[in-house]
Amino acid sequence: EVQLVESGGGLVQPGGSLRLSCAASAFNFKNYWMSWVRQAPGKGLEWVANIKNDGNEESYMDSVKGRFTISRDNTEKSLHLRMNSLRAEDTAVYYCARDLFCPSSRCRGPIFDFWGQGSLVIVSS
Amino acid sequence: QAVVTQEPSLTVSPGGTVTLTCGSSPGVVTSGHTPYWFQQKPGQAPRALIFDTSDKLSWTPARFSGSLLGGKAALTLSGAQPEDEAEYYCLLSYGDARVFGGGTKLTVL
Numbered sequence: 001e002v003q004l005v006e007s008g009g010g011l012v013q014p015g016g017s018l019r020l021s022c023a024a025s026a027f028n029f030k031n032y033w034m035s036w037v038r039q040a041p042g043k044g045l046e047w048v049a050n051i052k053n054d055g056n057e058e059s060y061m062d063s064v065k066g067r068f069t070i071s072r073d074n075t076e077k078s079l080h081l082r083m084n085s086l087r088a089e090d091t092a093v094y095y096c097a098r099d100l101f102c103p104s105s106r107c108r109g110p111i112f113d114f115w116g117q118g119s120l121v122i123v124s125s
Numbered sequence: 126q127a128v129v130t131q132e133p134s135l136t137v138s139p140g141g142t143v144t145l146t147c148g149s150s151p152g153v154v155t156s157g158h159t160p161y162w163f164q165q166k167p168g169q170a171p172r173a174l175i176f177d178t179s180d181k182l183s184w185t186p187a188r189f190s191g192s193l194l195g196g197k198a199a200l201t202l203s204g205a206q207p208e209d210e211a212e213y214y215c216l217l218s219y220g221d222a223r224v225f226g227g228g229t230k231l232t233v234l
Contacts, residue, residue: 035223037171045163045171045214047223059221062126095170109159110176111223112216118170 002027002114004096009119016086020119022079022096027114030054030074033099035112036081038092038121048094049081053102064090086123093118127151129217131226136234137205145229146197147215153196154217160198161216162191164209165228171214175200205233 008020020036035050049060049070058070069082079096098114100107130148137143147160154160162175173182175191178198188204198215210233215226 037225044212044228045165045216045225047216047225050221050223052221057221061222110161110173110180110182112161112163112171113173113176113182115170 002098004098004114004116006094006096006116006119009094009121011122011124012086013125014087014123016123017082017084018086018121020081020083020094020096020121022116024077024079024096024098027098028103029077031103032101033107033111034070034072034079035097035099036070036079037095037097037112037115038090039095039118040089040092043092046092050099051079053100083121086121088123091121091123093120095119126222127217127219127224129215129224129226131213131215131229133227134230134232136232137202137209139205139207139233141205142201142203143205143231144194145200145202145213145215145231146194147199147217147226148197149217154193154198156193158198158217158219160191160193162189162198162200163214163216165212165214202231207233209233 003025005023036048051070067085071080096116097112099111128150163171165171179191213229
């Protein structure tokens with residue numbers, strides 16, 4: 001059974017840093033793009049960033065560009081999100097989710113068919 | 126960054142039919158945006174229902190269907206059940222980036 005397990009969340013002061021991790025199992029991790037999606041308390045879903053299966057290209061939502069860095073380790077089957085210069089508005093549950101399947105140069109969906117349970121990040125003094 | 130719009134809330138009677146829509150500003154939604162639809166119930170992670178406009182995942186109930194309608198993506202629920210009461214989110218792709226709509230709270234009443 002496909003599993004995604006996030007870790008690394010917690011309470012951090014404004015301006016601080018945090019690193020989230022996501023451990024993947026039961027699927028061929030190196031063939032999939034991966035994404036981070038967040039949800040502020042009582043609010044909607046926000047796509048944060050994704051990374052291609054070979055780790056060579058990343059994309060970010062505008063409000064986190066220059067502050068967040070997504071990375072992956074295909075040997076360890078892990079996904080990471082380094083968050084710097086954190087702001088109160090970054091407070092959210094952060095989910096990792098499986099993105100496009102790219103076994104060759106041609107990629108296909110569905111994306112976000114599997115999600116982790118989420119990791120809560122609270123930015124507050 | 127693009128803005129994806131959804132109805133904030135809709136109500137449907139049990140057994141009834143309702144259509145949720147998903148617009149893109151600027152412009153219209155096309156199949157190139159690979160529209161997705163997700164269902165989220167309180168305290169749970171989202172669950173994908175529809176991908177690439179109208180394709181269903183293996184767990185998607187037959188009563189859900191996706192389409193393009195009047196320049197928007199649409200999710201139609203035919204024969205609503207009490208367990209369909211949830212928040213529904215659409216997602217559009219803009220190149221490698223993705224943008225979620227604000228969500229539609231669907232009440233079955």
